[in-house]
Amino acid sequence: MKRWPCWVLAFWSLVILGAALFDLHPDVIHLEQVLALPSQDAVLGMDDLGRSIAARVAVGAGVSLLVASLVTVVTLTVGTMIGLLAGYCGGWVDRVLMQVTDIFLAFPGILLAIAFAAVLGPGLGNLLLALCMTSWVGYARLTRAQTLSLRQRQHVLAAQSLGAPAHRIMFRHMLPLLAAPLVVEATYSIAGLVIAEASLSFLGLGIQAPHASWGAMLRDGVRYLLVAPHYVLVVGISLMSVVLAINVLGDQLRDAWDVRRAAD
Amino acid sequence: MIKRLLGVVPVVFGVLLLTFLLVHLVPGDPIEVMLGESAPMADRAKLRAELGLDQSLPVQFLHYLQALAHGDFGYSIHTRKPIADMLLIRIPATAALALCALAIAIGLGLPLGIIAALRQGKWQDGLATLSSLTLSAMPHFWLGPLLMLLFALWLGWLPVSGMSEPGSIVLPALTLGFGLAAILTRMTRASMLEVMNEDFVRTARAKGINEHKVILRHALRAALLPIVTVVGLQLGSLLAGTVITETVFGWEGIGRLLVESIEKRDYPVTQACVVVIALTYVVINLLTDLLYTRIDPRVRFAS
Numbered sequence: 001m002k003r004w005p006c007w008v009l010a011f012w013s014l015v016i017l018g019a020a021l022f023d024l025h026p027d028v029i030h031l032e033q034v035l036a037l038p039s040q041d042a043v044l045g046m047d048d049l050g051r052s053i054a055a056r057v058a059v060g061a062g063v064s065l066l067v068a069s070l071v072t073v074v075t076l077t078v079g080t081m082i083g084l085l086a087g088y089c090g091g092w093v094d095r096v097l098m099q100v101t102d103i104f105l106a107f108p109g110i111l112l113a114i115a116f117a118a119v120l121g122p123g124l125g126n127l128l129l130a131l132c133m134t135s136w137v138g139y140a141r142l143t144r145a146q147t148l149s150l151r152q153r154q155h156v157l158a159a160q161s162l163g164a165p166a167h168r169i170m171f172r173h174m175l176p177l178l179a180a181p182l183v184v185e186a187t188y189s190i191a192g193l194v195i196a197e198a199s200l201s202f203l204g205l206g207i208q209a210p211h212a213s214w215g216a217m218l219r220d221g222v223r224y225l226l227v228a229p230h231y232v233l234v235v236g237i238s239l240m241s242v243v244l245a246i247n248v249l250g251d252q253l254r255d256a257w258d259v260r261r262a263a264d
Numbered sequence: 265m266i267k268r269l270l271g272v273v274p275v276v277f278g279v280l281l282l283t284f285l286l287v288h289l290v291p292g293d294p295i296e297v298m299l300g301e302s303a304p305m306a307d308r309a310k311l312r313a314e315l316g317l318d319q320s321l322p323v324q325f326l327h328y329l330q331a332l333a334h335g336d337f338g339y340s341i342h343t344r345k346p347i348a349d350m351l352l353i354r355i356p357a358t359a360a361l362a363l364c365a366l367a368i369a370i371g372l373g374l375p376l377g378i379i380a381a382l383r384q385g386k387w388q389d390g391l392a393t394l395s396s397l398t399l400s401a402m403p404h405f406w407l408g409p410l411l412m413l414l415f416a417l418w419l420g421w422l423p424v425s426g427m428s429e430p431g432s433i434v435l436p437a438l439t440l441g442f443g444l445a446a447i448l449t450r451m452t453r454a455s456m457l458e459v460m461n462e463d464f465v466r467t468a469r470a471k472g473i474n475e476h477k478v479i480l481r482h483a484l485r486a487a488l489l490p491i492v493t494v495v496g497l498q499l500g501s502l503l504a505g506t507v508i509t510e511t512v513f514g515w516e517g518i519g520r521l522l523v524e525s526i527e528k529r530d531y532p533v534t535q536a537c538v539v540v541i542a543l544t545y546v547v548i549n550l551l552t553d554l555l556y557t558r559i560d561p562r563v564r565f566a567s
Contacts, residue, residue: 103278
């Protein structure tokens with residue numbers, strides 16, 4: 001029972017793999033089946049253009065995963081570097097870097113990503129750029145806070161007195177101890193990015209038609225809420241299952257590794 | 265306290281600089297993007313001069329700051345109206361929505377969190393934890409349509425969207441409030457559990473005070489401290505949440521204005537909305553910090 005988040009994520013991995021290996025025809029239009037309810041022909045029904053919702057949800061899952069993982073890899077790397085640098089160097093480097101993160105943190109939630117995506121224009125590349133520009137802050141803060149306390153540890157002081165260069169201390173002596181909190185933070189952040197990508201696509205700022213994305217599907221679905229509630233329900237439940245599973249997985253990792261979140 | 269107040273200055277400056285630079289991030293010529301390729305040269309030159317884009321960046325920024333200090337946000341390219349007037353109409357709508365959502369969140373989250381903590385490990389705790397987990401996995405653009413489907417379309421109790429009827433605010437406020445209530449439930453539960461093991465709670469019980477008083481007067485008061493911070497921080501996120509929620513429900517607030525301006529490529533309006541939301545967030549965070557130092561005796565006496 002405790003393993004259910006893994007099973008849910010395994011299911012979605014298989015779906016994504018399936019959508020990547022086989023052509024599910026997510027863009028094929030069946031005008032005679034517009035907004036058809038789930039039936040034998042169409043497992044999860046059809047959308048407003050008579051395209052298979054099941055196929056589009058599968059393709060959309062892939063887009064979600066692609067965006068979330070790419071952005072996580074980039075921002076985790078950049079954010080950790082900035083946090084290590086600020087925490088280890090201290091002084092004016094720390095002050096300048098933290099001032100910059102403070103400014104980014106002054107924009108609530110997804111607002112800055114919306115603003116960036118709005119001026120950059122829609123599309124996958126700009127979506128990735130907008131999310132990358134706004135998602136590194138959490139890692140930087142977390143890494144800095146952890147680095148500050150690690151700096152006083154015996155093994156770091158020992159390495160310093162033996163004359164180890166700064167980069168060696170940061171990467172060999174500090175980074176491994178940062179891994180657990182960073183992985184927990186990254187897990188939560190992946191769930192956040194799945195929502196962020198869908199939010200931007202929902203607002204028409206992310207993935208553009210005819211490509212499938214969960215956010216855009218939800219936006220289309222809301223228009224046909226009365227005649228075809230299955231459209232919104234299928235996409236919404238898919239999204240919720242992924243986010244819930246990742247969040248619970250994050251909680252489990254946090255408890256297992258005894259990590260206190262920076263946000264707590 | 266003075267230090268905290270001074271600390272806000274560079275943040276505000278940075279926020280203004282970043283939002284000012286936003287328009288300069290537009291790929292290509294922002295004038296062409298806003299007016300379209302077929303716009304006559306005279307119009308383009310006029311708009312360029314009006315937005316000050318023909319001057320150097322530092323000069324432009326200085327003018328931008330000067331105008332903002334006078335409450336002048338410039339003109340909308342689309343409607344030609346002063347943006348300040350548009351904001352004045354929209355801000356009360358968003359404020360009403362955010363406050364209703366906050367009331368729902370506190371009214372729901374606090375009691376649920378307390379009950380979950382007092383019944384730790386029992387079914388009430390399980391139910392509260394499960395519902396808060398589920399709700400926090402429901403973004404506004406999914407919870408909103410779900411509530412709309414249930415209460416407006418199927419049950420017909422509430423209006424679907426718009427803001428003409430008095431009941432119109434209920435669904436968007438619930439959409440915004442539920443997510444925050446989920447976070448509050450979890451925070452209250454954790455905070456109460458921590459406090460209930462403290463010595464002063466045991467002392468209060470040992471004195472023979474009845475359990476209700478121990479919980480409400482002694483434990484909850486101490487447990488509220490971290491919760492105040494969370495409410496403050498989350499009130500800001502609520503503002504970001506209005507962008508989506510107002511879009512879903514056609515609520516004519518500042519979030520909807522932001523989305524409309526993006527759709528029309530009316531960048532001065534986009535810029536103004538972002539500045540107003542971000543600065544409100546900064547002010548709320550500042551107030552939360554100051555409030556925190558007022559109500560926590562440990563912090564108050566330490567400083």
